Amino acid sequence: MRPKVLPYLLLLPATLFLCVFFLHPFLLVAWEAFSRDGVATLDNFRTMAGNWKFPQALRNTLLLAAxxxxxxxALALSMASIVTRMEKGRSAVLYIFAIPLGISDLAAGLIWLAIFEQSGFLNTLLTGLGLVAKPVMFLGYQSKVMIxxxxxxAEVWRATAIMMVILVAGMGLIxxxxxxxxxxxxxxPWKRFVKITLPLLRPSLQTAIILRVILAFEVFAVxxxxxxxxLPVLMGETYNWQFTLQDRNVAAAVAMVILAISIGFTLFxxxxxxxPKEARI
Incomplete structure (x- = not known):
């Protein structure tokens, strides 16, 4: 009897943790999204959809992820292939590739702000080379494409290492x-990569892509x-409704939209x- 019960006992702490710190907050947010003053309603979603920034935020978020x-x-696969094939200095190269993982979203955004702002590195370089007569405002309100x-x-630089680490681990198991x-x-080499590495890397690709897609829908600080x-995005609209407009019900509705999109792409x-079952070991 004990061997049958032991796995459940070992899972019990993690289950309790998820119930207290995930399931309970999720139910609270869901109730906030589908209610107003304690009454069940869809008005929060109507208010969210009727706001002029919501279509832009949805489009920008999906486009960024796409x-x-x-x-x-593509970069993570290339980096993982390089690291896997190395015989010497592999740990050092892997560490260098993974350095951006230690930088927070906001810090990464500020680093790239220092590059693109008027007094930043890029303008200094262009002015010094004589390519521009005066500093260019790359991140002005009229330069939405440049933003x-x-x-x-910034996102590619900051978060590619997340996928790379997962793929390096997967390639090591082949x-x-x-x-x-x-x-x-x-x-x-290319045929071996396409016909052998990629098919056997499916579980790692699945994990890496799902994790990165979910994080892409949550982009905010950068x-x-x-x-x-x-550049409105869905997570930014959640913040605005919660703290700027002081409407936590609509903020919860936006959060539920982000969750629904994330679940949809995860299932896909x-x-x-x-x-395939015949390919499982």
């Missing part, structure tokens, strides 16, 4: 014999540092990158 995640995936580009660069056998039969209110990637 651009940032594929770029990060978007700056946010993309038996080398598969690649060696394919090489004996004449498969080149946008606040580089664009302020000039769980299905798209599922491992």
């Amino acid at each position: 651009i940032v995640v594929p770029l990060q995936l 978007f580009v700056a946010v993309v660069l 038996p080398k014999e598969y690649g060696e056998a394919a090489e004996v039969f004449g498969a080149g 946008v606040a540092a580089l664009g302020g209110s000039n 990637f769980l299905y798209a990158l599922r491992v």
Whole structure:
């Protein structure tokens, strides 16, 4: 009897932790989103959808995720492949690649703000080379495209290492014999990568993409540092409704929209990158 009960006892602390610090707050936020003055209603979602900034925030958030995640995936795969193939200095290179992981979102935004602002590094460089006569306002309120580009660069620089670490761990679990056998039969590096590495890397790809997509929908501090209110995003609207407009019900409604989108994309990637039963070990 004890061996059957032991796994549940070991899971009990984690289950209690999730119930207290995740499930209970989630239920509170859900009730705030679907109620007003203690009465169940959808008015909060109507107010949210009727706000002129909501469509822009939704579009910007989805567009950021659609651009940032594929770029990060391509870079993370390249970086992970480089690290995996190295025989010497692997730990040092992995550490260098992972340095941005130790920098907070806001700090990363401020670093890139120091690059793009009028008195920043980029303007100093361009002026010193004589390419521009005077400093350019890259992040002005009329330069929304440039703000978007700056946010993309900052996010790619800051969070690619998250995916890379997961993929390095996944590549380390792939038996080398598969690649060696394919090489004996004449498969080149690219063919080995496509036909062997990527299929066997599906569980790690699934985890990395889902995690990064969820974090992409929660982008806030980097946008606040580089664009302020000039580039509305969903998480920024949650903050505005909660603290600026003092309407926690609508803020909870926006949070529920972010959660719904995250769950939708999570289910999609769980299905798209599922491992076939015949391929499971």
